[in-house]
Amino acid sequence: MKSRFWRRNRRNEELEDEINSHLRMAARDRLERGEALRPVEIDVRREIGNVELIKEVTRSMWGTRSLEQLSQDLRYGARMMLKRPGFTIVAVIALALGIGANSAIFSVVNSILLRPLPYSQPDRLMTLWTSLKRPGYEKISVSEPEYVDFKQRSKSFEEIASYHQRGLNLTGVDEPERLQGAEVSPNLFATLGVNPLFGRNFLSGEEQPGHGQVVILSHRLWQQRFGSDRSLVGKSITLDGKPFEVVGVMPPGFEFPTRETDIWTPFEVTSEFLSENYRGSHFQQIVGRLKEGVTLQQARAEMDAIADQMAKQSPTIYRLGYGIVISPMRDEIIGDIRPTLLVLFAAVGFVLLIACANVANLLLSRAAARQKEVSVRAALGASRVRLMRQFLTESVLLSLIGGLFGLLLAYWGVGVLMSLAPSNIPRTDEIRLDLGAVAFTIALSLATGIFFGLAPAIHVSKPDLNDALKSGVRGSSDSAGKHRFRNSLVVAEFAMTVVLLVGAGLMIKSFIKLQEVNPGFSTNNIVSLRLVLPQSRYSTFDKQTGFFKEVNAKLASLPGVQSVGEISALPLSGFTNDRSFRIEGRPEIPGQPNPDEEIRFAGPNYFATMGIPLVRGRLFTERDNADAPRVAIIDEAAKMRYWPNEEAIGKRIIYNGMQSTVNWIEIVGIVGNVKHNGPDAKEDPEIYLPYSQPLFMSSNSNVSALFIVVRTALDPSKTIPAIRSEITLLDKDQPISNIKTMRDLLDESVAQRRFSMLLLSIFAAVAVVLASVGIYGIMSYSVTQRTNEIGIRRALGASTGDVFMMIVTQGMKLSAIGVALGVVGAIGLTRLMSTLLFNVQATDPTIFILIASLLVVVALAACVLPARRAIKLDPMKALRYE
Amino acid sequence: MAKREKYQNKIEILQGTLDLLILQTLQWGPQHGYGISQHIRANSGDVLSVDTGSLYPALHRLERQKWISSEWKMSENNQRVKVYQLTSTGKKQLANERSRWEQFTDAIAGILDPAKS
Numbered sequence: 001m002k003s004r005f006w007r008r009n010r011r012n013e014e015l016e017d018e019i020n021s022h023l024r025m026a027a028r029d030r031l032e033r034g035e036a037l038r039p040v041e042i043d044v045r046r047e048i049g050n051v052e053l054i055k056e057v058t059r060s061m062w063g064t065r066s067l068e069q070l071s072q073d074l075r076y077g078a079r080m081m082l083k084r085p086g087f088t089i090v091a092v093i094a095l096a097l098g099i100g101a102n103s104a105i106f107s108v109v110n111s112i113l114l115r116p117l118p119y120s121q122p123d124r125l126m127t128l129w130t131s132l133k134r135p136g137y138e139k140i141s142v143s144e145p146e147y148v149d150f151k152q153r154s155k156s157f158e159e160i161a162s163y164h165q166r167g168l169n170l171t172g173v174d175e176p177e178r179l180q181g182a183e184v185s186p187n188l189f190a191t192l193g194v195n196p197l198f199g200r201n202f203l204s205g206e207e208q209p210g211h212g213q214v215v216i217l218s219h220r221l222w223q224q225r226f227g228s229d230r231s232l233v234g235k236s237i238t239l240d241g242k243p244f245e246v247v248g249v250m251p252p253g254f255e256f257p258t259r260e261t262d263i264w265t266p267f268e269v270t271s272e273f274l275s276e277n278y279r280g281s282h283f284q285q286i287v288g289r290l291k292e293g294v295t296l297q298q299a300r301a302e303m304d305a306i307a308d309q310m311a312k313q314s315p316t317i318y319r320l321g322y323g324i325v326i327s328p329m330r331d332e333i334i335g336d337i338r339p340t341l342l343v344l345f346a347a348v349g350f351v352l353l354i355a356c357a358n359v360a361n362l363l364l365s366r367a368a369a370r371q372k373e374v375s376v377r378a379a380l381g382a383s384r385v386r387l388m389r390q391f392l393t394e395s396v397l398l399s400l401i402g403g404l405f406g407l408l409l410a411y412w413g414v415g416v417l418m419s420l421a422p423s424n425i426p427r428t429d430e431i432r433l434d435l436g437a438v439a440f441t442i443a444l445s446l447a448t449g450i451f452f453g454l455a456p457a458i459h460v461s462k463p464d465l466n467d468a469l470k471s472g473v474r475g476s477s478d479s480a481g482k483h484r485f486r487n488s489l490v491v492a493e494f495a496m497t498v499v500l501l502v503g504a505g506l507m508i509k510s511f512i513k514l515q516e517v518n519p520g521f522s523t524n525n526i527v528s529l530r531l532v533l534p535q536s537r538y539s540t541f542d543k544q545t546g547f548f549k550e551v552n553a554k555l556a557s558l559p560g561v562q563s564v565g566e567i568s569a570l571p572l573s574g575f576t577n578d579r580s581f582r583i584e585g586r587p588e589i590p591g592q593p594n595p596d597e598e599i600r601f602a603g604p605n606y607f608a609t610m611g612i613p614l615v616r617g618r619l620f621t622e623r624d625n626a627d628a629p630r631v632a633i634i635d636e637a638a639k640m641r642y643w644p645n646e647e648a649i650g651k652r653i654i655y656n657g658m659q660s661t662v663n664w665i666e667i668v669g670i671v672g673n674v675k676h677n678g679p680d681a682k683e684d685p686e687i688y689l690p691y692s693q694p695l696f697m698s699s700n701s702n703v704s705a706l707f708i709v710v711r712t713a714l715d716p717s718k719t720i721p722a723i724r725s726e727i728t729l730l731d732k733d734q735p736i737s738n739i740k741t742m743r744d745l746l747d748e749s750v751a752q753r754r755f756s757m758l759l760l761s762i763f764a765a766v767a768v769v770l771a772s773v774g775i776y777g778i779m780s781y782s783v784t785q786r787t788n789e790i791g792i793r794r795a796l797g798a799s800t801g802d803v804f805m806m807i808v809t810q811g812m813k814l815s816a817i818g819v820a821l822g823v824v825g826a827i828g829l830t831r832l833m834s835t836l837l838f839n840v841q842a843t844d845p846t847i848f849i850l851i852a853s854l855l856v857v858v859a860l861a862a863c864v865l866p867a868r869r870a871i872k873l874d875p876m877k878a879l880r881y882e
Numbered sequence: 883m884a885k886r887e888k889y890q891n892k893i894e895i896l897q898g899t900l901d902l903l904i905l906q907t908l909q910w911g912p913q914h915g916y917g918i919s920q921h922i923r924a925n926s927g928d929v930l931s932v933d934t935g936s937l938y939p940a941l942h943r944l945e946r947q948k949w950i951s952s953e954w955k956m957s958e959n960n961q962r963v964k965v966y967q968l969t970s971t972g973k974k975q976l977a978n979e980r981s982r983w984e985q986f987t988d989a990i991a992g993i994l995d996p997a998k999s
Binding site for chain 1: 917920939957959
C-alpha cells in the first residue's frame with residue numbers, strides 16, 4: 001500500500017518534470033525566433049493551456065484502482081475548493097447550519113423519544129389507570145382496593161407496583177429541607193428492574209403498619225446532604241419529625257417518578273386503606289411489568305374483563321361503570337412533548353433542504369464555468385460515470401466538511417438547547433450528542449452531498465461536446481432545461497421558507513396571545529413560598545393556625561411588604577384538591593355524580609394580596625374563625641355553572657365527610673376567575689374556604705400546609721432573605737419550599753411554548769437568510785449570463801429603467817411562484833401543529849399575508865442588487881462581453 | 883476572439899488519429915513529447931498542431947498499452963527529458979493503424995471522387 005503511494009508520488013514528480021521540460025523547450029524555440037522574453041512565457045502558457053488540467057488528464061491515463069481514484073478525486077476536489085474560497089465558505093456555512101441544526105435536534109429527539117427508558121426491558125413497563133366512565137374521570141389515579149384487585153386477579157403482569165408522591169421535611173441536619181419523595185409499594189424497584197447502588201431493596205412486608213420506618217435515598221441527596229458517606233446505611237435520619245432507617249441509595253440518574261424525587265419510603269397500608277370505604281379514594285399511581293410474551297392487547301383484554309367484574313361487585317361506587325386503562329410507560333413519560341419535537345424536527349429538515357437547494361444552485365453555476373474542463377475530459381475518454389463520480393466526490397467532500405462544522409455547531413447547540421430547555425420537558429438530562437447523533441450526522445452529510453451533488457453532476461456530465469470545445473470558457477449558454485431546473489430550486493427554497501416562517505409566525509402569535517391573557521391575578525411584586533408543618537410539632541388545628549397567623553404578622557411588618565395572604569393551592573403551583581359537594585335544596589339524582597370542584601383554603605388577605613377582584617358580596621375576615629358560621633367564596637365560573645340565573649350569595653352547600661358539628665356552608669362572596677393551571681388552561685369553577693375554619697373529619701388537612709403570598713412595594717426577590725430569616729426565627733426547624741415570584745411561576749408555565757417558539761423562529765430566520773442568498777445568487781448569475789443580451793437591448797434603445805425592470809421582474813416571478821406554492825403548502829402543513837397553537841387558527845390570514853409580503857420584500861431586496869449591477873454595465877463593453 | 887484567429891489556418895487533429903501520428907513519428911527514433919509535437923507540425927507543413935493537453939494524456943495512454951516505452955535522458959541542451967520509443971508490439975500496432983487509416987482514406991476518397999475508383 002505504502003509503496004504504491006511512493007510510486008505514485010514519483011510518477012507525479014516525473015510528470016511535473018516532463019511538462020516543465022516541454023515548457024522550457026517551447027520557450028527556447030520562441031526565443032531563438034527572436035521573440036521577447038516576457039511575452040514568450042505568456043504565449044507558451046497560453047498555447048499550452050491549463051497545465052494543471054493537462055496533468056490531471058494525463059494522470060487519469062495511468063489507470064488506477066478505485067481507491068486511488070477516490071483519493072485522486074478527493075485531492076482534485078480539495079484543490080478546486082481552495083481555488084474558489086468564496087464559494088467554498090458560503091457552501092460550507094449553509095451546509096453546517098443545515099446539518100448542525102439537524103444533529104442538535106436529532107440529539108434531543110433521540111434522547112427523549114427514541115432511546116429506551118433507563119429501566120430493564122422498558123417496553124414491558126405499563127401504567128394502569130382507573131376510568132370512572134364519565135367526563136373528566138376517564139383516566140385517573142387508582143385506589144388501594146382497586147390496586148389490590150389488579151394484583152390479585154390479573155395474570156398478564158409479572159409485577160404490579162404502586163406509588164404516589166409525598167413531600168417530607170428533612171430535619172436534624174444543619175439546614176432543614178423540604179424534600180420530594182414517593183411512598184411506594186415494596187416491589188416498585190423490582191418492577192422497574194433497578195436495584196439500589198448499595199444497601200438493600202425494600203422487603204415484602206415493609207408495607208405492613210409498624211414495619212415501614214425505612215428509607216432509600218437518591219444519589220443526589222446522599223451526595224449533597226450526607227457527604228457520600230457509605231456508612232449512612234443502617235443509620236437513622238429524621239423525616240417529618242420521625243426516625244427512618246436508611247437501607248439503601250439508588251444509582252445516579254434514577255429519577256422516579258420525577259426528577260426531583262429524593263426519597264422513597266414504603267407506603268404503610270393500614271386496614272383503613274384496604275376497606276371498601278377507600279375504594280373511591282383515588283391516589284395511587286400504578287406501574288406494571290408485562291410477563292414475557294404477553295402483548296398489550298392481551299393485557300387490555302384481561303383487564304377489561306376484570307374491570308367488568310369489579311363494576312358488578314361495587315355498583316354503588318362505580319355508578320356509571322368501571323374501566324382499566326393501560327398505556328405504555330414511555331408514552332406517559334414523553335407525554336405531550338412529542339408533537340413539539342416532531343414539528344421542530346420537520347422544521348430543521350426544511351432548513352436542510354433549503355441549504356441543499358442553495359448549494360446545488362451554487363454548484364450548478366460553478367459547473368457551467370467548468371464546462372470546458374469537463375468537455376476536455378470527456379473528449380479524452382473519461383466516461384460519464386467517471387465524470388459523475390468526480391463531481392459527486394467533490395460535493396460529498398463539501399458536505400462532509402459542512403457536516404464536521406455542523407457537528408461542532410450541534411455540540412454547542414445542544415448545550416444551548418439544554419440551558420434554554422424548560423425543566424418540565426422530560427428526560428432533559430439524558431440529552432447529549434452521543435454516538436448515535438454522530439453517526440446520524442455522518443450519514444446525513446453523505447446523503448446531503450449526494451442529494452445536492454447529483455443534479456449538477458448529471459447536468460455537467462452530458463455536455464454537448466462540440467459546442468463546449470469550440471467555445472471559450474464562458475460562451476456556452478445554459479440550455480433551457482438547466483435554467484428551469486435552477487429556477488425550480490429557487491422556487492422550492494421560497495416555498496419551504498414560507499412554510500417555516502408561517503409556522504414560526506403562528507407560534508409567535510400564540511405566544512403573544514398567551515402573554516395577553518389575564519390570568520385573573522396580578523403577577524407583579526408578589527413572592528410565594530410554601531410551609532408544610534410537621535405533624536409531630538404542630539399536632540392540633542389551633543397550633544397550626546396559630547403558627548400561620550404569627551408568620552402573617554411577622555411578614556406583614558417587614559419593611560416594603562404591603563400585604564400577606566395564605567392559600568392551600570396556589571395558582572400555577574400544580575397543587576389541586578377536589579371534593580364533591582351537595583347544594584341545599586337540590587336532591588341527589590341516582591346515577592348522576594354529585595358536583596365536584598376544587599377547594600382552596602384561603603386567608604383573609606389572600607384576594608387583596610393576589611389582586612383577585614371581589615365581584616359581589618364580601619371577602620373573608622378575621623372573624624370567620626372556628627366559632628363562627630362556616631362561609632365560602634366562589635368564583636364567577638362556579639356561579640355560572642351552579643347558579644346561572646339566580647343569586648348565589650346566601651346559597652348553602654355541604655361536603656361529604658364534614659365534621660358532625662359543622663352544618664351548611666354559606667356562600668358570602670363571588671370573586672373573579674383565576675386561571676389556576678396556566679394562561680392556556682380554561683377557567684374552572686373554584687370554591688374558596690377560610691383556612692381558619694375546621695371542616696373535615698379525617699384530618700385537619702386544610703392548614704397542615706399553606707402557601708404564603710407576599711406583596712411587596714419593590715422587587716419581591718429582594719425581600720426573600722428577610723422572609724426566610726423571619727420564618728427561621730419563629731421555628732428554626734421549619735423548612736421553606738417553593739420560594740418563587742409569581743412572575744417566575746407564570747414564565748415557567750409557558751416555558752415550553754417559549755422554547756419551541758424560540759427554536760422555530762431561529763430556524764425560520766436561517767431559512768430566510770438561505771433563501772435570500774439563493775435568489776441573490778441566481779439573479780447575479782443570470783445578470784452575468786445575460787450581459788451580452790443586456791448590451792444589445794441597451795444598444796437597441798432600452799433605457800436603464802427597462803433593464804432594471806427586466807431583471808427585477810425575472811426574480812420576482814420566481815419568488816412569487818415560490819411564495820404562492822409555500823402558502824398552499826403551509827395551509828396543509830401547519831394544520832399538523834394546531835395542538836401547539838393557542839387562540840390562533842392554523843390558517844390565520846394575518847400571519848399568511850404578513851409572511852408572504854415579508855418574503856416578497858426580501859426577494860425584492862435580493863433582486864435589486866444584481867439589477868443595479870446590470871444597469872451600471874457599459875453597453876459597449878457588454879456587447880463585446882462573451 | 884483575436885486569439886483564436888491566429889490558429890484558424892491549422893486543423894485540429896481528428897480524434898483517434900493522434901495515436902497513429904505519434905506512433906509514426908516514433909518510428910524514426912526515440913523522441914520527447916515536445917519533439918513529437920514539433921515533428922508533426924513541421925512534417926504537416928504547419929497545418930496540423932498537436933494540443934499539448936491531448937499529447938501527454940495520449941503518450942501516457944500508449945505507454946500503458948505498452949505500445950511505447952519511455953526513459954529519462956539528457957537532451958542536446960543538457961536538459962533532463964523523458965524520451966519515448968516504439969516497442970515491438972507498438973510496431974505491430976502501427977502497422978494495424980496504418981492499414982486502417984488507408985482503408986479509411988480510400989473510403990473517403992471514393993466518396994469524394996467516385997470516378998477514380
